[in-house]
Amino acid sequence: xxxxxxxxxxxxxxxxxxxxxxxxxxxxxxxxxxxxxxxxxxxxxxxxxxxxxxxxxxxxxxxxxxxxxxxxxxxxxxxxxxxxxxxxxxxxxxxxxxxxxxxxxxxxxxxxxx
Amino acid sequence: xxxxxxxxxxxxxxxxxxxxxxxxxxxxxxxxxxxxxxxxxxxxxxxxxxxxxxxxxxxxxxxxxxxxxxxxxxxxxxxxxxxxxxxxxxxxxxxxxxxxxxxxxxxxxxx
Numbered sequence: 001x002x003x004x005x006x007x008x009x010x011x012x013x014x015x016x017x018x019x020x021x022x023x024x025x026x027x028x029x030x031x032x033x034x035x036x037x038x039x040x041x042x043x044x045x046x047x048x049x050x051x052x053x054x055x056x057x058x059x060x061x062x063x064x065x066x067x068x069x070x071x072x073x074x075x076x077x078x079x080x081x082x083x084x085x086x087x088x089x090x091x092x093x094x095x096x097x098x099x100x101x102x103x104x105x106x107x108x109x110x111x112x113x114x
Numbered sequence: 115x116x117x118x119x120x121x122x123x124x125x126x127x128x129x130x131x132x133x134x135x136x137x138x139x140x141x142x143x144x145x146x147x148x149x150x151x152x153x154x155x156x157x158x159x160x161x162x163x164x165x166x167x168x169x170x171x172x173x174x175x176x177x178x179x180x181x182x183x184x185x186x187x188x189x190x191x192x193x194x195x196x197x198x199x200x201x202x203x204x205x206x207x208x209x210x211x212x213x214x215x216x217x218x219x220x221x222x223x224x225x
Binding site for chain 1: 118147149154155156157158159162201203205212213214215216217218
């Protein structure tokens, strides 16, 4: 596996379900990110982990709960979501303090909340 | 506040040249990215500018003017596979270091 991988690629869940999104980066980076991409809206940064510590939480509702057990893995735990949470959830990684800090994205999880 | 503007949609013809503009009003500017995103896929990195001027990379070039808060992405010899969304993103540093994305420009290539 190379780059940034995400599973599952597609997820349909009811509002009472609990599910988790998984992201893994194989680039040796030290920072990981969760973004939400809704139709006709810019990418919205949700969480940032740098060196396995959460350094940013952009006022995301508590029904989204991130977890970063190590520098290569990032999870997004979902519970009691709302239909407006349906979107593409993108994970990214970067090497912080390495010049450009370019972010490399995974393929995303297309989430539909019924 | 932080704001990034780019056209919502553009159309161009295969083999032609197209320029996608991006203007930004941000504090703590420290670089501008362009990403390409095909429908249903992840954004992929195209270019990064931090100094004024033109950066050329094959058929794609990116220009930055920091004084004007302006950038453009120039695509030459357009191919059908260039049909995608192009995202302008600004890196800001300060109390909060982050990358802020524009809404993206959806480019349609006609044969």
